Amino acid sequence: MQATYKYSTDGGITFKGYDGSTFSSTAGTDTSGGAISTTVDYTNEYIDGTNSDSADSEGVKIQFSAGSDLVAGDRFTVDVFNPEMQAAQDAVIEVDNATITKSTNTIDDAIQGVTLNLLKADTSSTVTLTVSSDTSSAKSSVKSFVDSYNTLIKAINDQLTYNSSTKKKNPLLGDPTLLEIRKKIGDIIHGVIPGLSSSDYTNLSQIGISSDGKTGKLSLNETTLGSALSSNPDAVAKLFIGTGTASNSAITFVSKTSKTQSGTHNISVTTAPEKATLLGNETIASGGITAAETLTFLYSSNKTESSPDYTGFSVAFSANATISTIVNNLNSAFATNDVGLSASNESGKVRITSTDYGADIYFKVTSSTGDVAGQIGFKSSVAGSDDDEGVDIVGTMNNRRATGTGNTLTGVTGFPEEGLKISTESNQTGGFGTVKISSGVADKLPSILDSYTNSSTGILKSKEQSIQKTVDNVKAQQERIEKRLITKEQRLREQFARLEVLLGKLNVQSQYITNQLAQITGIKK
Template sequence: MATLTGLGTGSGLELETWVTALVNAEKGPLTQVTAQKTATQSKISAYGTLKSALSTFQTTISSLATASKFNLQTATSSDTSLFTATATGSATVGNYSINVTQLAQAHKIASSGFSSTNAVIGSGTLEISFGEYNSTTNTFSVNGSKTGATITIDSSNNTLAGVRDAINSANAGVTASIVNDGSTNGARLVVTSKETGASSSVKISVTDSDGNSSDASGLSQLAYDPTSTAGAGKNMTQSQAATNALLTVDGISVTKSSNTITDAIQGVTLNLLKVGTGTATNLNVATDTDGIVKNVQAFVDAYNALDTTIRNLTNFNATDSTKSGVLLGDSGARSISTQMKSIFTQTIDGTSTYSTLSQIGVGFQRDGKLALDSTKLKTALETNFSDISKLFGASGTTTDALTAYGGSSTATKAGTYAVTVTQLATQGTMVGGGAPNLTITAGSNDKVTFSIDGKDYSITLAAGTYASTQALADQVQQQLVSAGSLAQIGVDGGGALKITSPSYGSDSRITLNGGNGASDLFGSATSTTGVNVAGSINGVAATGTGQSLKGATGDDSEGLFVKILGGSTGSRGTITFSKGFASQLNEVTTNLLSDDGLLATRTDGLNSSITRLTKQEEALNDRLDAIEKRYRAQFSALDTLVASMKTTSSYLTQQLAQLSANS
């Protein structure tokens, strides 16, 4: 507000004090608006605190909203020097007898010695492929699912070190290193398969620029065909055979290509470390009671922390109202608290054993806080372990072994729904018009291009005459894998090549685009597009995409996904869907924190109030400025008048005094 100085100096009156008092008397409305604005700003800050608390709560709850957090198991080996194990939660609790007789190994082959890493080897190409060598029949079966590579060696990389670097840069499924044994010609190239197992044996075919691709000179020194002989194509030596892991589980023989085994015992991963002594080692799979108790306690603690924040923001202090919570009586905060507590008092439908938290030892205390009775929870875990997870996460249980729960939405309601299939999903295929030409000539009929599920792939086949259509199919498979496709190649009943898409449904299709080898390999190929699964959930037509059926909009099953993994058409049993407490709390919290949720709405409303109150403040300040100016103008005139009268009075007094002195 504008300030005028010197008011009252003429009259000697306390005019400045009078103006201030009169203006302050007019400030009542401004004081009220300022107080409202301060209170509103405090509420905005309080809602920020509440939002932060809800975000922290959601972080914990969302991680507990999946069944896996409550399906915890331990897998303990009685000799961890032989193997270790982990369990996913779906394993059968009990003891298993494990005997490891052989570890899986990666294939290693080594070249003859060279004088140094700079020794020139030769030029040409190296083709690295993988397969399994049978020493009894002296045959090598190509592993079409493993990607190899063709590597060009020229004057830029024809040294021992250059070849090593070229192999490592080619991402060929092997690693190359140089080992020096200390002798005069001790530098040796060692090639190691990146994967273990008998089917990951390495084969190196050479096209040597010197014209002889199998002798022991030039680039062909690096040739390794396990079916050949030294100096005639088997010119590197094997330093470690490719072997599978061999073990017995409860007396049953198991053969695996890796020392990490995920499918010998359902729900258990074995990590083999050493061959045993012949005596079986015990593996104990048990419920991880402590881990589950820890997660349930985290659930309880997360709610209590949020509840404490809400209580602090809404509390009433009977002795000193100024110490009451900023959001005392606020409908938004009250709504959040009510929503949360209403979920805890619900009964979870669709579960077989437990339907309330109190049944597993979680309940409210007199002070309104949640508490966990860990003894009661552990008892529940011992009797009905598999049902605990349904109290917390969203889950679905099917009665048909070839149907599976695939997910849900916030619209999906708990319940049991019938599943009917009228059409099974299929994969897109392409079948050649007849038996393929088994002789592949470089630059003549070695290239083919495909479109698989909408993506283009180009392959180049290795030249040569293939022993069978299956052998040619294996080569096509290898090259497609190398190109990045998961499509499967085989031979149909008529002897033609057949490609099957890795996906299901109407987007699953394969077409032959061209290439110089398209005609020789596939002739007049026939393509068949896949179809989506079709059927109903809860008696209402569902949407089929690939192998998944999705519950219809508006039905109780809306958003429920059921995967149809095979089987037949017709009735496929039921799926029972339940939405646990953590899942529901996560959904509520997500809605509260959304851009159009309660918190955003309340904060926007409060910010609008701040804008309105600010405008009122400005208007009232302008009015007070005008009032003060008016008062100052009035009192300034009074000051001038009084000063003038005082001057006149002084003059008259002087004149009267002179008259008296002269009389």
């Protein structure tokens, strides 16, 4: 039977494929970067699958013999200084007196925000890891904020000025709406940020941002800002970006939106969230399972949709596979098939649990042997497969029903808690205390400006429509006046024409009378 493999020279952090190229799951077997197959001629095959010694072969030949206990997914190490096969072991580290065991050399959940890549074991030494904050990017962001604010204030002030030299004023001089905008954004910059505790910074002046009373422009004391960032970076962040603080450690503030109002919001859970989980019914002995067994899985992460997607796959185990091997191979298969499941050893039984909460998560396990003594303990298809699905959280915010998805509650539209999102991993129900929301400068400024500049509902839009309506009315009045002038002009022209006709007749009559008078005068003579 031919097998394929990949290999690593850095403890499993990265893997190589055929000819020592970086491993690619999509590359063909025995092609550059692809999986390496075992060959008939073991004597000539180096670890990289080629027949020649090179830097990529690491100078190591490897031979696989028929009847080996190795199965798909197994790992082993080769010490080139003492070349004998060693069984793979879990990584064990101790962090702050807490012992952590992992099946991988990459650990990202021992210290929040830190990923540990384990390269070698050394029980005789202790490594001290110091984590410090890099404040340079934060300083740069605050400086950019100050510069952007000053650009805005200058643009507003320019529209409100009068040039005494040219005796010209800008079109918006004295405009009440623009004056109101300037006042409101100034109040936010100079005022106290609501919702923050006394132990936090509560206004920008405390971190070195001050303003000119005449122009309204801001200036930044970088020394004061640097000290604030070093002593309490979270408090500085809260001045700009609003956050939430839960009174109960069982709930976690996730996020909020510009619609979420500052203040205290009550949280209650009526149905606790659940993960999908199954436990094998048999305790696996130290010698492993009695007979070979295959577990077949069906997994969905959108079970509640009208047409959910499913991922199906199988994991095979040989006879005598121990619970450690079973758990490791299952977790490897879960990662390979990109499903949100995790296997663990629970007092000698196999526990399979989803990584996410909620009704969208569903999985089914079917065993080729069924739930019999000496095996893993899941049912066969004949006996009715084992399956489970998660449960969505159900709860309220401020005594109003919130939207529950997985283990996350979100405040509904139209109320103070709109957009507030919290999560919990607790299996308890009832009151969970409060979440206190603060709104930072970066939250409030866009909200204030949006109330004026929103293209649909903003005050400036309303004012524009009002001005446009006035312009339209003036234009309509002008058109009406123009029509009346045209009508009057036409009437005057008609009157003038009639007057000319009348004058012509009068001229004729005048000439006739003159002639008659002349004749009368000649008769008298």
